[in-house]
Amino acid sequence: xxxxxxxxxxxxxxxxxxxxxxVRCSLLKRAFLVELRGYTLSLRKSIVDGLLVIx
Amino acid sequence: xIDVCLVGNxxxxxxxxxxxxxxxxxxxxxxxxxxxxxxxVKYSFAGQDIRLVDxxxxxxxxxxxxxxxxxxxxxxxxxxxxxxxxxxxxxxQRNLYLTLCLLERGCKVILVVNQIDKRPICKLDFVxxxxxxxxxxxxxxxxxxxxAAKVNEQILQASKSDIKALPPKYVSEIDFSSVKDCxxxxxPAEQPFYxxxxxxxxxxxxxxxxxxxxxxxxxxxxxxxxEFIEQIMSKCASAPERVYGQSKLDKILLNRFLAxxxxxxxxxGCFYLTFFSLGGLLSDLAATLLDKxxxxxVINLLSNALGYEHWVVSMFRVAIFGGVGSVLTFxxxxxxxxxxxxxxxxxxxxxxxxxVFEDVLCKVGLSGKSVYTLLMGFGCSTTAVLTARxxxxxxxKIKTGLxxxxxxxxxxxxxxxxxxxxxxxxxxxFVIIGLYLxxxxxxxxxxxxxEKTVLKSKQQSFILEFPPYRMMSVKxxxxxxxxxxxxxxxxxxxxxxxxxxxxxxxxxxSFTFKFVAGGNGVSMLETLGRMLSPxxxxxxxxxxxxxxxxxxxxxxxxxxxxxxxxxxxxxESALSSIQSSIMLSTSAVYFASPSSVLSYLVFxxxxxxxxxxxAVLFKEIGKKWTLIGMAIEFALAYLVAFVTYTLGxxxxxxxxxxxxLSLAGIAIVAVAIALIVRKFKNKKCSQGCARCNKSCKKDx
Numbered sequence: 001x002x003x004x005x006x007x008x009x010x011x012x013x014x015x016x017x018x019x020x021x022x023v024r025c026s027l028l029k030r031a032f033l034v035e036l037r038g039y040t041l042s043l044r045k046s047i048v049d050g051l052l053v054i055x
Numbered sequence: 056x057i058d059v060c061l062v063g064n065x066x067x068x069x070x071x072x073x074x075x076x077x078x079x080x081x082x083x084x085x086x087x088x089x090x091x092x093x094x095x096v097k098y099s100f101a102g103q104d105i106r107l108v109d110x111x112x113x114x115x116x117x118x119x120x121x122x123x124x125x126x127x128x129x130x131x132x133x134x135x136x137x138x139x140x141x142x143x144x145x146x147x148q149r150n151l152y153l154t155l156c157l158l159e160r161g162c163k164v165i166l167v168v169n170q171i172d173k174r175p176i177c178k179l180d181f182v183x184x185x186x187x188x189x190x191x192x193x194x195x196x197x198x199x200x201x202x203a204a205k206v207n208e209q210i211l212q213a214s215k216s217d218i219k220a221l222p223p224k225y226v227s228e229i230d231f232s233s234v235k236d237c238x239x240x241x242x243p244a245e246q247p248f249y250x251x252x253x254x255x256x257x258x259x260x261x262x263x264x265x266x267x268x269x270x271x272x273x274x275x276x277x278x279x280x281x282e283f284i285e286q287i288m289s290k291c292a293s294a295p296e297r298v299y300g301q302s303k304l305d306k307i308l309l310n311r312f313l314a315x316x317x318x319x320x321x322x323x324g325c326f327y328l329t330f331f332s333l334g335g336l337l338s339d340l341a342a343t344l345l346d347k348x349x350x351x352x353v354i355n356l357l358s359n360a361l362g363y364e365h366w367v368v369s370m371f372r373v374a375i376f377g378g379v380g381s382v383l384t385f386x387x388x389x390x391x392x393x394x395x396x397x398x399x400x401x402x403x404x405x406x407x408x409x410x411v412f413e414d415v416l417c418k419v420g421l422s423g424k425s426v427y428t429l430l431m432g433f434g435c436s437t438t439a440v441l442t443a444r445x446x447x448x449x450x451x452k453i454k455t456g457l458x459x460x461x462x463x464x465x466x467x468x469x470x471x472x473x474x475x476x477x478x479x480x481x482x483x484x485f486v487i488i489g490l491y492l493x494x495x496x497x498x499x500x501x502x503x504x505x506e507k508t509v510l511k512s513k514q515q516s517f518i519l520e521f522p523p524y525r526m527m528s529v530k531x532x533x534x535x536x537x538x539x540x541x542x543x544x545x546x547x548x549x550x551x552x553x554x555x556x557x558x559x560x561x562x563x564x565s566f567t568f569k570f571v572a573g574g575n576g577v578s579m580l581e582t583l584g585r586m587l588s589p590x591x592x593x594x595x596x597x598x599x600x601x602x603x604x605x606x607x608x609x610x611x612x613x614x615x616x617x618x619x620x621x622x623x624x625x626x627e628s629a630l631s632s633i634q635s636s637i638m639l640s641t642s643a644v645y646f647a648s649p650s651s652v653l654s655y656l657v658f659x660x661x662x663x664x665x666x667x668x669x670a671v672l673f674k675e676i677g678k679k680w681t682l683i684g685m686a687i688e689f690a691l692a693y694l695v696a697f698v699t700y701t702l703g704x705x706x707x708x709x710x711x712x713x714x715x716l717s718l719a720g721i722a723i724v725a726v727a728i729a730l731i732v733r734k735f736k737n738k739k740c741s742q743g744c745a746r747c748n749k750s751c752k753k754d755x
Contacts, residue, residue, distance in 0.1 A: 004119055007255060008518060010277035011115045013149060023301065027311050031413030031423070033521070037148045038176070040300030040521035042410045044417060047518070 001050035013037045014051065056097075056104045057214045060129065062157065063141035064150050065112030066522055068169045068197035072141060073109040075203040080538065084400035085522050086427055087112055088445035091122040093129060100207040103214070108136070111445075114149075116156045117257045120424075121444040121452065130160065131259075134245075137213050138162040139206060141169050141197070145176045145523070146299040147292065148284055154188065155280045158220050160248045165209045166192045172523060178293040187287050190220050222247055225279045229254070229272075237264040251276060300521030305407070314411040323488070329391040330468065331484060337387030338630075345383060345628045350376035354626075366563070366570050372626045374559035378617030379552050380628030385469045385613075386543055392465050393539040394532075396434050401531070403522040405430065410519065419499055420506030422446060423519045425455040429498070432462030433491075436668040440675055451512040454505055456676040457684045460664035461498040463491050466612035470659050473616050477634035478649045486653070490660050497661065497691060551617065554610045558618050562603070594658060594693070595651030595700040600644030605658070611665055619644050650703020654696045661692035 001009075013036050014020070023033040023040065032048050034041050061069045065087030074081055077096045082089055088111065095108045110126040118124040130138070138157055142150035147168070157164050166188065168179065185192040193209050195202040226247050234253040238246050252260035254272040261268045307313055328334065354376065357368045399405050408430075409416075409423035416423060424445050431439035439459050446452040463471075471490055475483040506512060527535075561580040565571050571578050584599030587606075591597055600622040608615035616633070622643040623636040636642050646652045663669070663685050672681045706714045 002513070003256065005518075007117060007273050008114065008119050010273050011117075011152060012518065013152075013281060015274055015278045015281060024305075024309060025311070026410060026414050027315065028414040030417050031410050033309070033410065035298050035301065038295050038299055039146045039149060040298060042406070042413070042423065042519045042521060044413065044423075044518075046417075 001047065005047065006050075009047070009051075012041065020051075020053065056106055057210060058106050058108070058133065058136045059139055059210055060108040060110055060133065060136045061139050061141060062110055062126065062130065062153070063112060064114060064143065064146075064153055066520065067112065067141045067143040067146075067150065068171055069112065069141050070109055072139075072167070072169070072195070072197040072203060072206065073107060075198060075200060076206065077107055080534075081109065084397070084405075085403040085525050086400055086405050087520050087522075088120075088122060088424065088427070088442070089400075091125075091442055091444040093125055100204075101211060103211060105207070105210060113153065115153060116160065117252070117255055120447045130157075130162070134160070134162065136162070137210055138164045139167055139210070140164050141167045143299075144168045144170045144179065144194075145172050147179070148281075148288060151188075151284045151287065152280055154190075155223055155283065158188070158190070158223050159226060159251055161219050161222065161244055163213055164190045164220050165206070165213055166190050167197075167206055168192060168194045169197045170194065171197070172525070176297060176299060177295045180291045184287065184291045187290065188220075188223075223280075223283055225283050226251070229276060229279065234266060237266045240264075300523055302524050304524060308404070308407055309410065314407075318408060318411060325395045326488065326491075327484070329388055329395060330472070330487065334388035334391050337391075338384050341386055342380075342384040342627075342629045345376075345380050350380060350626075350628065369563065370556065370559055373563075373621050373624060374555045375552070376628065377620045377625045378555040378559070378614075379547060381473070381620045381625070381630065381633060382469060382551055382613040382617050383547050384628050384630065385472070386540065386547075388468065388472075389465045389543050390536055390539040392468070393434050393542075394536055396430065397535050398527060399430065400427075401525065401527050403524045406519055406521050410521075415499065419502040420451075420510075420512045421455065421458075421502055422451055422512070425451070425458075428455050428459055429462050432459040432464060434465055436460050436462065436464050436664050437671050440668060440671045443675060448513040450510045453676045453680050454502060454510045454512065456672055457505070457680065457687070458498040458502055460668060460672075460684070460688065461494045461501070461661065463494045463660055464612070464664075466665070467659060469613055469616045471656055473619075473630050473633055474637065474646070474652050475656060476630065477637055478646065478652045486656070490656055493657065493695070494660055497695070501687070501691070546611070547613075550611050551613055554607060554614045555617050555621070558603075558607045558614065559621055562618075562622060591658075593700070594696045595648070595654045595703075596646070596658075598644055601655060604644070605662065608659070609663060609666055611667075612659070615659060648703070648707060650700055650707055653703050654700035657699045658692045658696040661688060661695055663688050 018036060021035040023035050025032045030045050032043050034043055061073055063069050066085065070081050070083045070090050073079060077098045079096055081094060090109060090111045093108055093110050095106060097104060097106050099105065110129055111122040113123045113126045116127050116130060118127040140154050140157055142154065154164065154166060181192045181194055191209055193205050195205055197203060231250045234250045237253060238249045241249055249260055253264060253266050254276060256268045256273065308317055354372055357371055361368050405427060409426040412426060413423055428439050428442045431442055436459050440456050443452050443455040446455055471487045475486045479486050562578045563570060564578060565576045566579055569576055580603045581599050584603035588597045588599050588602045591602055600619065604615045604618040607618045619637065620633045625633050625636055637645050639645055669681060672684065
């Protein structure tokens with residue numbers, strides 16, 4: 001993930017140990033709706049691929 | 056004079072508060088990134104002059120897109136401004152992140168908690184919040200005058216005291232040892248801010264201090280800030296009742312399989328209401344009223360005074376009532392169209408649309424944010440192009456700017472309605488929908504082509520926030536409608552009227568300044584039009600009038616309709632009179648067959664945008680790309696119109712089914728060939744997408 005986008009993700013609350021919930025995805029699974037810190041965000045597949053999620 | 060700036064996350068109501076405090080009418084919507092440039096206005100409160108600056112929304116002081124940079128730069132350059140930081144009460148955690156950044160900067164902050172949604176997500180303890188952050192907190196509803204006045208009182212209070220907020224306590228816990236030496240040149244009070252910036256790897260700060268861009272600490276600093284926010288939330292807020300940006304409605308509207316059909320249904324519904332049922336009726340009513348109560352009495356009056364054939368009377372008859380009147384009758388439809396666009400934006404559905412279309416958008420190299428720009432393009436390309444600033448990289452911005460003119464703007468609709476209506480009658484609805492779709496399809500294909508060749512976008516984050524659904528208030532509905540009507544009237548009374556008079560002058564006087572209306576000479580415009588018309592003969596519209604109308608339409612597309620009305624000497628506003636005139640072979644401007652009309656409509660859809668749009672494009676994406684864009688537009692318009700005309704002629708000659716079936720046959724063969732070629736290509740192991748690599752590994 002490019003550094004600028006990684007920084008933005010941190011600002012949006014994606015920091016180590018943060019709980020996130022996958023709400024839904026689009027028809028071809030290119031966009032994902034993610035919930036964290038009480039709000040909802042839609043992310044592109046390339047970004048979601050760059051996140052390390054432990055279930 | 057007190058300098059104040061409004062700062063906050065996107066879509067938290069900054070512009071709403073700005074409008075309420077200053078009485079302005081800046082554009083607002085339920086979407087992040089509506090405001091893309093700083094706007095300032097002066098007003099006075101309790102005898103004090105206040106200069107309020109509205110800034111685009113930001114998440115932190117390190118920008119990612121062009122419009123965020125405006126805000127970040129402003130805040131860095133104006134450290135003495137009072138900062139009114141607006142937070143959305145429903146989404147406090149992420150909003151407070153920016154507040155902390157502002158406190159680190161050492162800004163004089165007033166925290167305004169805006170309650171947009173009627174039902175709060177959680178209860179907040181404002182005394183405690185103010186205590187923990189060390190700033191004054193006001194709780195308001197940004198759209199409400201009395202509660203917004205509380206902000207004014209706080210501004211006055213803040214202007215009297217010199218005390219700046221203290222940096223949050225976690226700042227002292229950050230390890231600054233690696234960057235301490237870089238920032239010796241700035242004042243000690245500002246050092247922590249710049250050290251944090253360096254640790255975050257902020258491009259501008261690194262350049263300023265000549266420090267290497269090394270950003271290992273980004274996560275650590277963000278974690279510190281969020282840790283503090285969690286402390287605040289646990290003490291000041293009750294447990295949240297629901298999640299911001301999610302609704303039961305989304306079960307249907309965002310359902311994987313239903314989302315697309317529901318969107319199309321809504322779109323067609325709005326379309327039908329705007330252009331046909333409601334809009335059509337209102338438009339007919341407007342034409343009747345205009346002819347009966349305004350144009351007929353005025354013409355009578357004038358012709359009694361000067362004589363019916365006098366050139367002044369002729370100008371009023373043809374240029375003003377025939378030309379401008381024909382455009383004016385579209386007032387209800389244009390107002391409705393803009394209203395529906397605002398509704399889409401205000402309701403919060405637009406973010407969902409961007410989400411649904413992400414599958415397509417990422418393939419053609421557009422970001423979810425471009426959806427907003429492109430959708431605004433259906434209203435007016437000129438204002439839409441400006442919103443392309445919320446793109447993150449230059450290529451995407453250029454691309455979005457180039458594609459916007461292909462969205463059929465509201466000014467082009469009268470052309471479709473008048474010319475298409477004449478030949479296709481009730482079936483015109485399909486022609487119009489087809490034209491709108493054609494614009495979108497051309498834009499998508501062009502975007503794909505540009506992405507693959509010269510304008511490859513950098514990885515787009517498509518980080519898009521989901522706002523909650525909001526209902527539009529009755530007051531806002533009416534003020535929006537009124538605003539749209541007013542804008543249209545100003546446009547018609549200004550540029551369109553002026554252009555009509557110019558076109559009339561050029562088409563009624565010869566180069567020797569002889570009045571030639573009535574067929575006793577060749578006008579200036581006719582001479583020019585005849586020179587250019589051979590170029591357009593292959594497209595099926597070689598008459599001078601149609602070519603001249605296209606040129607006049609460069610100023611404003613509505614002028615195409617009014618020019619045609621003028622050339623044919625139509626003196627009524629009712630559309631039927633223009634329509635019947637273009638079907639008569641004795642008229643100055645007439646269409647020989649439906650295929651030439653179709654070809655003309657396609658050309659109008661795709662050729663150069665109006666001058667105003669070009670000027671904005673010029674400013675936003677530069678001279679080179681504006682010119683390239685115009686060249687592409689002309690080439691595409693010519694090509695597609697030519698194909699349309701040729702196909703149309705073939706259908707007229709051989710019948711619909713024969714041509715349709717043979718085309719289908721050709722398409723099937725083409726697809727088959729493409730598939731076979733692809734299969735052979737795939738045999739070679741190509742590097743690229745993850746899926747290919749996987750299957751390649753298996754094969755190899």
